[in-house]
Amino acid sequence: MELIKFLTFLAAVLPVAYGAPTQASSNLHPKILAAMKRDLGLDAEQATARVARDLWASDVIEQLRTTAGSSFAGAWIAEDGTTLNVAVTDEALAAEVSAAGATPAIVANSFSKLEDAKLALDNMDIEQPKTLATDAAETGIAAYYVDVAANKLVIEALAGSVAHAEALAAQVGLVASEFEVKTVDAMPTTLATVLGGDAYLINRASRCSVGFSVTTGFVSAGHCGTAGSTATTSSGASLGSFSASVFPGSADMSYIRTVSGTTLSGYIDGYGSGNLPVSGSTASATGASICRSGSTTGVHCGTVRSLGATVTYAEGRVTGLTQTNVCAEPGDSGGSFYTGAQAQGVTSGGSGNCASGGITYFQPVNEILSSYGLTLVRA
Template structure:
């Protein structure tokens, strides 16, 4: 299979563009629309309006976060996709929020305080034997993040680790009203696998999904391969070499520099015989609709649940991920997350599957681009 055709139909597993949209969304690609109808229960008009509103929400939230300063308490898009909620700790700022086109919500805890507590957890030398015991079905801390809707730092833990989670929250200075421990059924895992499929292979063994095309190659998840590892097509043809990779730690990201002559296109594989265009990479807010494309399960949609999440994998903690309600399965790792035609990130890991549903995390794509000095290929 020639590299041009392979990357046109496969590397396009994710949409990614490193710029803000320049025009209002008036329609969605039919494949994106179909996935949003199936997974979010929206009709054509509702889906189009929601994506346009979510793009607008990004600018409104950034504006208010800067103007209200230390009194900012987080922001999110409501379940209906129409309302932009902005939290403030000072009631006198509600008029300013309303004037900007958002709905003010007076909250007790500032986003800065909760975020600082989360960063303090990241810097703790946590005993992995007690925090992440992969041999036990009931102990371990899965993830922690600022839940802007609950206005608390949330620690997700298995049943036998709730007391440990409470101790960690107290250790970083949080009171009972500033954090919440939520019990989860399982620990997250990365989605790399050694089974076959229409994707790319690392050292001719493990399989992952190609991320977004950049002018010198493509991006994917860091856990898929380390620097120097080879990337090949399912047919064994050389795609390139991992030139950058981070996992675990501050990210789950990689950059694969492709061989000379490779054609790279700004599209996402829709796994229905076509492709989806990528026009930018404006990051979506909490509550926004989002879709994912991967080589195992194809296209699925859901919503953004939390930003800046720290996830505990068996290999170690990873900071700065985004949590979503979109399902994924082994082999989907590295695949694209997108909202409308805006690239969001590459699949990292999670729990559950696309039969029963699950929770997944992705590495924001703009961080990958800035870290490696890459330029996204757009349609």
């Protein structure tokens, strides 16, 4: 109960309106502030308040996830950035949600039920058999994820695979009210030869980017290289080699162990506008603000759309990615995703561009750190 009281107090004193001043206005790098102003329409005080509340929301969600147990049905930050919604299936928990500073939503499906259905899809062959009926339209299941705000499993599919997506949902035990099929125009692709932090070459040929420094090297996207591949600077100096890599499958992540004497910095390359500090890796919630840095399009911001998405690339499915509405283009892959100074992940792939907008997925950095036993270098 003491924690609940503290969280209630914290919710009251944190700015609930973007215009409220904060003491942390100097904590966000000017380049982050500029990107959030351009993409989210927030001035410096509003952006600082938004990031502070996003990080507060992550703590509250974890607290309520534990106390609600099997009745927990997900959480999301509203589009205005000021309201944290926490869904539960047991109406008796509404008061506890409110006491923690969040807005309760009573829904029919628990998060675990929908997540189990998604995991069942992960373990199935979802490729659509070719028939005469599908020859005229492009087919493919682009991605699927739990939409906590809709309290449904969402399956994104090309026009020729809508019926197939509906059949897949039925196979994993979902009825019509528990899933939604959304039609998309194109399949996601990995964004090859991308720079998010500093550029590096794989086997002195293809190019990718440093995601975040760790105490023994750096992490990046798994599709950049395989175990044993060499990593060098753009000028050809040896950095080290890929110690581990996963792609496709359960992740799009890699760990490059660097050679002795390599300087590992706890910053993101700002490409002429100063370096962006990394101070931790607290994961952001659905609806939270988030930014991405990449060498092709620079810094762009948006919001988190869903967690734990499964994405279908030409190389195969990848599970556990985070979906955002931040744009990216070829040359941005592997770049750093971050909320404020909190590392979030490395750019995996997506669709669209920064002229018309797009969807970009990233591999959460905390999974990389835990999987390989790594420690993030902090500024």
